[in-house]
Amino acid sequence: MKAIVINKDGDTNQLVIKDIPTPVPQPDEILIKIKAFGINRAEIYMRQGLWGDVAEVSGIECVGLVENDPSGILSKGQKVAAIMGGMGLTRNGSYAEYTCLSTQNVFPVETSLSWVDFAAIPESYATAWSCLHENMNIKENETIFIRGGTSALGQAAINIAANIKGVTIISSTRSIERINELKALGCSKVFVENSMLNEKIREQYPAGIDSVMDIIGNTTLLDSLKMVKKNGAVCNAGFLGGSDPISFNPLVDMPPSVNLNFFASFQFGTDDFPIKNIPMQKIIENAEQGMYKIKPSNVFSFNEISKAHQLMESNNSGGKIVIEI
Numbered sequence: 001m002k003a004i005v006i007n008k009d010g011d012t013n014q015l016v017i018k019d020i021p022t023p024v025p026q027p028d029e030i031l032i033k034i035k036a037f038g039i040n041r042a043e044i045y046m047r048q049g050l051w052g053d054v055a056e057v058s059g060i061e062c063v064g065l066v067e068n069d070p071s072g073i074l075s076k077g078q079k080v081a082a083i084m085g086g087m088g089l090t091r092n093g094s095y096a097e098y099t100c101l102s103t104q105n106v107f108p109v110e111t112s113l114s115w116v117d118f119a120a121i122p123e124s125y126a127t128a129w130s131c132l133h134e135n136m137n138i139k140e141n142e143t144i145f146i147r148g149g150t151s152a153l154g155q156a157a158i159n160i161a162a163n164i165k166g167v168t169i170i171s172s173t174r175s176i177e178r179i180n181e182l183k184a185l186g187c188s189k190v191f192v193e194n195s196m197l198n199e200k201i202r203e204q205y206p207a208g209i210d211s212v213m214d215i216i217g218n219t220t221l222l223d224s225l226k227m228v229k230k231n232g233a234v235c236n237a238g239f240l241g242g243s244d245p246i247s248f249n250p251l252v253d254m255p256p257s258v259n260l261n262f263f264a265s266f267q268f269g270t271d272d273f274p275i276k277n278i279p280m281q282k283i284i285e286n287a288e289q290g291m292y293k294i295k296p297s298n299v300f301s302f303n304e305i306s307k308a309h310q311l312m313e314s315n316n317s318g319g320k321i322v323i324e325i
Contacts, residue, residue: 028102033066037062037063038061039323046089079118116299121287129278132160150182220241235263
């Protein structure tokens with residue numbers, strides 16, 4: 001099979017197409033014929049060597065067809081989505097014509113979406129749903145802040161939250177040109193990102209807001225903590241602003257009775273984070289009905305992987321980047 005292989009740690013030129021053996025599934029695994037896959041920032045770090053030793057084939061998500069399920073539970077040709085399960089880290093991932101992974105990380109689905117639209121959903125929407133419903137415990141009529149709203153994950157979170165009764169969504173973007181796009185998704189207010197947004201939030205919400213989903217990460221996390229009311233939550237859900245360590249003194253930086261937590265999708269498929277908790281079929285149906293605006297911002301062919309990575313690194317993708325096979 002053809003696969004995009006990391007030749008060695010480095011720039012996008014280190015992603016090369018090679019012929020490698022098609023994987024053979026074990027009894028608790030599924031072989032998937034990949035039709036399309038999304039690009040994620042984690043794969044940039046893998047390519048650059050920032051995550052240490054990783055698999056030669058990157059990619060943490062895909063959509064496609066079951067090629068072989070030794071258990072017999074899924075039939076050949078069944079549509080599926082797959083996320084994580086060590087893809088790109090401990091086993092070859094989705095930058096290939098086929099991938100093989102645990103049954104615990106595969107969603108069997110029914111959908112009429114095109115492959116590229118379908119591929120814009122799995123990782124972003126599974127992560128967004130988990131952050132909103134499990135880490136932030138979002139409820140009707142709450143006010144939440146999606147920090148980093150123009151990212152693929154941010155847009156997924158806005159789409160999901162905008163369809164929860166009475167929820168008021170605030171968001172942020174680095175570019176004033178993107179404000180109207182986020183308002184069109186369902187945000188009532190959108191701020192141009194800076195490291196002291198808590199002051200503007202507190203001006204309009206003196207008692208604080210209910211929760212923050214911070215996708216920017218370390219550079220804004222301390223500021224996000226200052227926005228939230230008592231018993232509220234801040235979910236650290238990404239590192240768009242970089243992953244350099246921060247100085248954190250709980251006695252000074254941690255507001256009383258505020259829940260700070262972290263979500264990373266590498267947990268999907270583990271005992272504590274089974275993918276059966278994610279209503280993937282319902283998410284897809286909402287997308288089919290137009291409730292979620294899931295169109296990828298950019299679509300590339302398999303041999304344009306370097307261009308896709310360059311766009312991701314530029315922070316100008318404006319949404320989900322998808323590769324179609």
